[in-house]
Amino acid sequence: MKSLISIQNVSKAFGKHKALNNVSLEIEKGEIFALLGPNGAGKTTLISAICGLCRQSSGDITVNSFNTVTHYKDTRNQIGLVPQELPLDGFESVYNSCQFSRGLFGLKDNRNHIENILKALSLFDKRDEQIFGLSGGMKRRLLIAKALAHEPKILFLDEPTAGVDVSLRRDIWKLIEDQKKIGVTIILTTHYIEEAEQLADRVGIINSGEIILVKEKNSLMSEFSKKTTFIRLSKQLQDHSFVKKNKNISVVENGMALKLIGINSESNELQVLVNLLSQKGIGFTEINTVDNSLEDIFLDLVKAK
Numbered sequence: 001m002k003s004l005i006s007i008q009n010v011s012k013a014f015g016k017h018k019a020l021n022n023v024s025l026e027i028e029k030g031e032i033f034a035l036l037g038p039n040g041a042g043k044t045t046l047i048s049a050i051c052g053l054c055r056q057s058s059g060d061i062t063v064n065s066f067n068t069v070t071h072y073k074d075t076r077n078q079i080g081l082v083p084q085e086l087p088l089d090g091f092e093s094v095y096n097s098c099q100f101s102r103g104l105f106g107l108k109d110n111r112n113h114i115e116n117i118l119k120a121l122s123l124f125d126k127r128d129e130q131i132f133g134l135s136g137g138m139k140r141r142l143l144i145a146k147a148l149a150h151e152p153k154i155l156f157l158d159e160p161t162a163g164v165d166v167s168l169r170r171d172i173w174k175l176i177e178d179q180k181k182i183g184v185t186i187i188l189t190t191h192y193i194e195e196a197e198q199l200a201d202r203v204g205i206i207n208s209g210e211i212i213l214v215k216e217k218n219s220l221m222s223e224f225s226k227k228t229t230f231i232r233l234s235k236q237l238q239d240h241s242f243v244k245k246n247k248n249i250s251v252v253e254n255g256m257a258l259k260l261i262g263i264n265s266e267s268n269e270l271q272v273l274v275n276l277l278s279q280k281g282i283g284f285t286e287i288n289t290v291d292n293s294l295e296d297i298f299l300d301l302v303k304a305k
């Protein structure tokens, strides 16, 4: 069966600059997909192409088998978009603004639905207030409410928690999880790695307009997660020769420590190394091991490109 969203060989050029370079990606129904990448990687451009806000230079995108260019209305109807920027009309009231968003999709007023969204986003008490009186965090919540006003089956959130405080971030995460529970497919972009780690079923990493990796989050974490071990030495290491042979070991802290990457806990590598050091009359003052986070994995991958 075809994926819910299918992106095939999509490129987008702005003048000579290729913002997207031959991107192919499948999004499955019901998943939370996190598109991770540094600033300028092409995240917003890719979302804009799927939502039909900009047209790709080449390649095809289908949403539920409808082509986003030839069947724009059919694809757009299914999508709610929480944009990265804040395009709001300040004089409109909160309720009316949501109602307007719903109306754009030709749907009848549904006071109950909109009030429920406003309640879930703690905006119900503000429903009759004008938008320009809202705080930044409330405006961001309103963007989410507007995106949900027409009961979309697919929700895009473009950097939903950039610049928001911790408590609002938690509220937004909860809302995303609640939407998933009612069957909504969610695609979010972020350069905030903890967000992907927290929410995503699958993670795609984009850099310089190219998708460099797509993986289940859990297998990404276990496949790439490596332990890094630091051995702090009792005196400075003068002779580096035995370390140079092993690319997973490096001398750091001006010869006062060794850094070991990916030491397998079942092997005796650590013991062998400690023995070697002791033959040279060097002891250790501390050994500590840290787990690599998704952040380390991400930085390694982007650097390797």
Ligand SMILES: Nc1ncnc2c1ncn2[C@@H]1O[C@H](COP(=O)(O)OP(=O)(O)O)[C@@H](O)[C@H]1O
Residues within 6 Å of the ligand: 014, 017, 018, 019, 037, 038, 039, 040, 041, 042, 043, 044, 045, 046
């Ligand atoms: N309308 C535009 N005109 C020209 N260049 C653009 C336009 N939109 C985006 N770009 C460029 O395309 C690249 C990708 O941008 P964008 O998709 O916004 O990245 P991201 O959302 O990952 O930060 C950037 O180099 C950006 O400067």
Ligand SMILES: [Mg+2]
Residues within 6 Å of the ligand: 043, 044, 045, 084, 158, 159
């Ligand atoms: Mg962006």
